[in-house]
Amino acid sequence: MMLPSLDDIRSAAARIAPHAVVTPVMRSDRIDALVGVPVYFKCENLQRGGAFKFRGASNAVWSLDDAVASKGVVTHSSGNHGNALALAAKSRGIPAHIIVPDGAVQTKVDAIVAAGATIHRCAPTQASREAAAAEIQAATGADLVHPYADARVIAGQGTLVPELLRQVPGLDAVLFPVGGGGLAAGCSIAAHGIDPAIRLFGAEPSGADDAFRSLRDGHRVGPFVPDTISDGLRTLIGEPNFEALREHAVEMLPVSDAETIAAMKLLWSELKIVVEPSSSTVLAALLRYPGRFAGRRVGAVLTGGNVDLDALPW
Amino acid sequence: MMLPSLDDIRSAAARIAPHAVVTPVMRSDRIDALVGVPVYFKCENLQRGGAFKFRGASNAVWSLDDAVASKGVVTHSSGNHGNALALAAKSRGIPAHIIVPDGAVQTKVDAIVAAGATIHRCAPTQASREAAAAEIQAATGADLVHPYADARVIAGQGTLVPELLRQVPGLDAVLFPVGGGGLAAGCSIAAHGIDPAIRLFGAEPSGADDAFRSLRDGHRVGPFVPDTISDGLRTLIGEPNFEALREHAVEMLPVSDAETIAAMKLLWSELKIVVEPSSSTVLAALLRYPGRFAGRRVGAVLTGGNVDLDALPW
Numbered sequence: 001m002m003l004p005s006l007d008d009i010r011s012a013a014a015r016i017a018p019h020a021v022v023t024p025v026m027r028s029d030r031i032d033a034l035v036g037v038p039v040y041f042k043c044e045n046l047q048r049g050g051a052f053k054f055r056g057a058s059n060a061v062w063s064l065d066d067a068v069a070s071k072g073v074v075t076h077s078s079g080n081h082g083n084a085l086a087l088a089a090k091s092r093g094i095p096a097h098i099i100v101p102d103g104a105v106q107t108k109v110d111a112i113v114a115a116g117a118t119i120h121r122c123a124p125t126q127a128s129r130e131a132a133a134a135e136i137q138a139a140t141g142a143d144l145v146h147p148y149a150d151a152r153v154i155a156g157q158g159t160l161v162p163e164l165l166r167q168v169p170g171l172d173a174v175l176f177p178v179g180g181g182g183l184a185a186g187c188s189i190a191a192h193g194i195d196p197a198i199r200l201f202g203a204e205p206s207g208a209d210d211a212f213r214s215l216r217d218g219h220r221v222g223p224f225v226p227d228t229i230s231d232g233l234r235t236l237i238g239e240p241n242f243e244a245l246r247e248h249a250v251e252m253l254p255v256s257d258a259e260t261i262a263a264m265k266l267l268w269s270e271l272k273i274v275v276e277p278s279s280s281t282v283l284a285a286l287l288r289y290p291g292r293f294a295g296r297r298v299g300a301v302l303t304g305g306n307v308d309l310d311a312l313p314w
Numbered sequence: 315m316m317l318p319s320l321d322d323i324r325s326a327a328a329r330i331a332p333h334a335v336v337t338p339v340m341r342s343d344r345i346d347a348l349v350g351v352p353v354y355f356k357c358e359n360l361q362r363g364g365a366f367k368f369r370g371a372s373n374a375v376w377s378l379d380d381a382v383a384s385k386g387v388v389t390h391s392s393g394n395h396g397n398a399l400a401l402a403a404k405s406r407g408i409p410a411h412i413i414v415p416d417g418a419v420q421t422k423v424d425a426i427v428a429a430g431a432t433i434h435r436c437a438p439t440q441a442s443r444e445a446a447a448a449e450i451q452a453a454t455g456a457d458l459v460h461p462y463a464d465a466r467v468i469a470g471q472g473t474l475v476p477e478l479l480r481q482v483p484g485l486d487a488v489l490f491p492v493g494g495g496g497l498a499a500g501c502s503i504a505a506h507g508i509d510p511a512i513r514l515f516g517a518e519p520s521g522a523d524d525a526f527r528s529l530r531d532g533h534r535v536g537p538f539v540p541d542t543i544s545d546g547l548r549t550l551i552g553e554p555n556f557e558a559l560r561e562h563a564v565e566m567l568p569v570s571d572a573e574t575i576a577a578m579k580l581l582w583s584e585l586k587i588v589v590e591p592s593s594s595t596v597l598a599a600l601l602r603y604p605g606r607f608a609g610r611r612v613g614a615v616l617t618g619g620n621v622d623l624d625a626l627p628w
Contacts, residue, residue: 265623274588309582309626
């Protein structure tokens with residue numbers, strides 16, 4: 001696949017504008033004091049479906065021509081992307097097939113069902129996910145909307161950066177969590193398309209630091225067994241996504257789950273919003289690596305708020 | 315004391331505008347479907363200090379002339395009002411004495427300390443609170459800013475209604491939790507000052523339904539022992555507050571703590587925001603008494619988000 005351009009991201013922004021929420025930006029004096037610089041949180045937990053994933057999924061769904069769209073869409077996802085694709089498909093009135101690996105957070109599965117999609121279960125490995133998707137594609141003709149290694153998805157996720165830079169002009173750093181890398185790639189392309197001087201940072205759990213190791217070693221590492229509470233960041237970074245991170249010199253900042261949980265509580269207490277562990281890695285990184293951000297105005301992406309309230313990690 | 319007028323509320327709005335946040339309004343398709351009518355939540359959990367109380371406290375603090383202000387302010391409060399007064403005093407650079415009854419939520423006490431106020435402990439009874447306040451007033455000359463039976467406080471709390479009606483024109487019902495009744499009185503005066511056709515509703519825990527019983531019986535009931543998780547609503551309604559509720563025909567809707575907790579989880583899940591039990595009584599009332607709201611567009615006040623994350627009620 002070809003990575004999208006800033007123009008593709010701008011087209012995506014126009015395409016999803018009737019469907020997606022312009023999410024608010026929040027900040028806190030106390031967090032600024034702890035980090036030492038002003039931090040502007042882009043609240044994608046307040047996006048439709050409770051996560052940024054709706055941007056990419058709706059861009060993909062509304063990019064299809066009518067004949068293709070009528071056969072539906074399929075994806076594999078442990079949660080937020082599946083829910084986002086289900087919502088986007090519903091808004092266009094087309095079928096959605098979501099392959100959910102065993103062990104996914106139950107509230108995320110419930111949301112997919114509530115959005116009217118058909119759920120298919122599979123083993124929690126990359127190979128099982130891809131095999132199940134190929135099977136459903138073959139049987140239904142549904143269009144595969146990969147959760148991150150898809151130019152339409154990457155372009156959609158990237159739309160949050162022009163929006164953020166309109167809301168907070170003059171940012172000189174942007175920080176996002178890195179899982180499969182759809183958000184990271186889209187945000188990097190958009191940020192540097194608009195202002196090549198913006199510094200880019202990725203936050204990643206130490207127990208799923210494949211992007212950190214890949215960038216350090218200069219090649220994409222192989223499959224690994226993730227060990228982190230950040231359920232949205234357990235995936236191996238995609239190949240095109242890795243290329244985008246390398247090209248845009250994204251600096252990866254690994255954080256421990258303990259740091260993530262402490263940051264999550266701080267975000268809940270200070271901003272009064274519900275965010276996922278995955279989202280909280282960005283504040284954990286700000287607090288662990290303050291030197292990286294000294295003198296900068298930072299935009300940090302809070303990716304989602306779909307949490308099982310009966311199983312909070314503290 | 316004289317109850318404030320709509321003009322007083324408009325003056326308060328101008329007075330606090332440099333200090334207070336214009337809080338957002340949120341909604342959810344799923345909640346609207348469950349209630350059966352459109353509900354617009356005024357998010358005072360996103361107010362400074364995490365509660366609507368900052369409106370009244372800052373109106374009181376900035377109403378004082380310099381000579382009086384320099385002696386400081388004093389109040390008794392189990393939490394949000396104390397924190398709000400501490401923050402407002404700090405912004406004006408004057409001392410604040412906060413009398414905190416034993417048993418107050420620790421995170422709220424921590425916030426008062428963080429805001430730089432002097433904490434004084436007392437027994438958790440109305441008599442102890444008032445005696446302690448009188449003592450500090452006598453010793454310091456500090457101005458008493460009562461948490462709810464104070465015209466400046468009532469006017470300040472009322473400022474959220476003109477703000478809400480600008481954000482969502484055409485509401486025909488406003489619903490708020492009722493504790494001491496400062497918010498209820500201010501909102502009632504403001505709403506009927508702007509549009510006498512607006513229907514007013516109060517939500518109250520069954521275990522602290524003194525406003526319900528007072529309005530039913532036609533006179534203010536006496537002190538009672540509250541039994542509710544809604545820590546912000548355990549106070550007896552004030553005398554002028556009761557008169558305001560009666561004059562404005564506020565209909566009280568009691569809800570159980572179980573209903574409040576279920577509503578709290580639903581607000582967290584659907585809106586992705588952190589709200590207190592006290593705030594959640596409004597959604598509990600909407601879900602328990604849907605017939606009262608049929609055919610109306612409802613504004614509901616989410617009063618605060620100061621929760622002990624280590625002691626969630628589910």
